[in-house]
Amino acid sequence: MNILYVNKFFHLVGGVERYFLELDRLMRKKGHQTSLFYMQHPLNNRSKWQKYSVSQISFHDPGLTKRWRQLARLFYSIEARSKISALIEETSPDIVHLHTIYHHLSPSIILAVKKRNLPLIQNLGDYHLVSAxxxxxxxxxxxxxxxxxxxxxxxxHRCVKNSYYYSLVESAEKYLQALLGWEKGLVDLFIVPSLFMKNKLLEYGLPENKITCLPHFIDTGKYKYSGRQGSYLLYFGRLSEEKGLKFLLEVMKELPQIKLKIAGTGPEEDNLKDFVRGHKLKNVTFLGFLEGQNLIKTIAGSLAVIVPSLWPEVFGMSVLEAYSLGKPVIAADSGALPELVKDNRTGFLFKTADKEDILEKIKFLLNQPALIKKMGKEALKIAGEDYSPELHYRKIMKIYGNFAAGKKLKGNFSPGKGFF
Ligand SMILES: [Zn+2]
Structure with a gap:
């Protein structure tokens, strides 16, 4: 099979990029041909598809002239449409699989794909399809x-970055897309990583036959499980408000007997460090951004991993990484996390933002080394069996196969007319 994968970033930014890069690698390993479409960036990996990549644009630039350029790009990028058309001409893919395209690539690429009647699938890694x-x-x-x-x-309400400007732009973008129906109408199938997200999209009015759930995968072989019990609690991931770190620091005030390590960077980093200094918390250490072997070693040295998210998580790769090293996870019961964390078997779920509940779960686990080991082993087994690359490959081939066999799924949305 010949697949064109599309994502705005071609370097590791978050969970979306990780899946985009790993899926491409998996498919090539299985002998399929793939091509990639993305935006230019100094941190990009090297690739033979570079000549088709679209020029770099940043949406953090406040300059007024640049804002006009940004707006044009966000709603309809002529460059992206023409470059993806050229790439499709060269590679003739059987299927086009989009990840995140908002802003940097724009939905203009959807029109280029559908003009050629190619099956179009999109993975959703956030709620922007239905919300500003x-x-x-x-x-x-x-x-x-x-x-x-x-x-x-x-x-x-200033829902986007607490800013009228950004909220206006994102809301206008949603109205335009709703009017034209490009994304909802022209994408043949949306893949979401959790049942929670599927149900949320159904709640927002997407038809059921347009959405399928396929969780991400992990290669547990890359994480060498040692069975060694660690000595500290660990959070790793982005340091942003919705991740619930401030809440976790409040919890740590009550647990002077145990250490918490925090790995990652993000917009809340300075605030969190100020909080730790201000409250003289001696049991919290910031490790900065970790990846690869450094991250693996840090997870391996932990007693358990904490995921205190306040927002409705669409998935939780950090849970699977913890499992791959045999670590139990104590997670909030928000979004997709209850699908990943089996309460009392691979860790504990606590009521989101409930300090008493999380304290009870942490204190209970701390004094039970045998239980920690048992939960870790169960977690490792689940990661290896339910989230293996092999299983993921079989499932995604089934999805691709449905399209290749000409069994296109019919949606209830009608595409915008006259925009080819
Ligand atoms: Zn709001």
Whole structure:
């Protein structure tokens, strides 16, 4: 099979990029041909598809002239459409699989793909298909104020970055897309990594036959499980408000007998460090950004991994990484996390943002080395069996095969007319 994979970034930014890169690697390993379409960036991996990549643009630049350029790019990129067309001409893919395309690539590429009648699949890694707000989280709480297509409410509520400007742009983008129906109408199938996300999209009105659930995968062979019990609690991931780190630090005030290590960077880093200094917390250490073997060693040295998210997580790769090293996970019961963490078997779930509940679970686990080991082994088994690359490959081939066999799924949405 010949597949064209599309994502705005071609370097590791978060879970979306990780899946984009690993899926491409898996498919090539299995003997399939793949090609890649993305935006230019100094951190990009080297690739023979570089000549088709679109020029770099940053949406953090506040300059007014650049803002006009940004807006044009966000709504419809002529460059992206023409370059993906040239790439399709060269590679003639059987199927096009999109990941995140918002802003940097724009939905113009969807029109290029559909003009050639190619099957089009999209993986969703956030809620932006149905909301101006990507993570349905705002001002310290879950925010679904624009549900029911009322995107203007996101503007008045400043749901995006607490800014009227960004909220206006994102809301306008959603109205335009709803009007044209490109994404919802022209994408043949949306793949989501959890049942939680599937149900959320159904709640927002997407038809069931347009959504399928396929969790991400992990190669446990790359993480050498030693069975050694570690000595500290660990959080690793982005340091942003919705990840619940501030809440976790409040919890650590009550647990002077145990250490917490925090690996990662993000917009909340300085605030969190100030909090630790201000409250004289001696049991919290910041490790900065870790990856590869350094991250693996840090997870391996932990007693358990904590995932205190406040937002409705769409998946939880950190849970699978912890499992691959035989570590139990104590996670909030938000979003997809209850699908990954088996309460009392591979760790514990606590009521999201409930300090008493998480304290009870941590204290209970601390004094039970045998239970920690047992849960870790069960976690490792689940990662290896339910989230293996082999199983993922079989499932995705089934999805691709349905299209290749001409059994295209019919959606209820009608595509925007006259835009070819
Ligand atoms: Zn809001």
């Amino acid at each position: 707000n990507y993570n349905l989280f705002h001002n310290g709480a879950i925010c679904e104020i624009s549900q029911g297509g009322k995107f203007y409410k996101a503007f008045f």
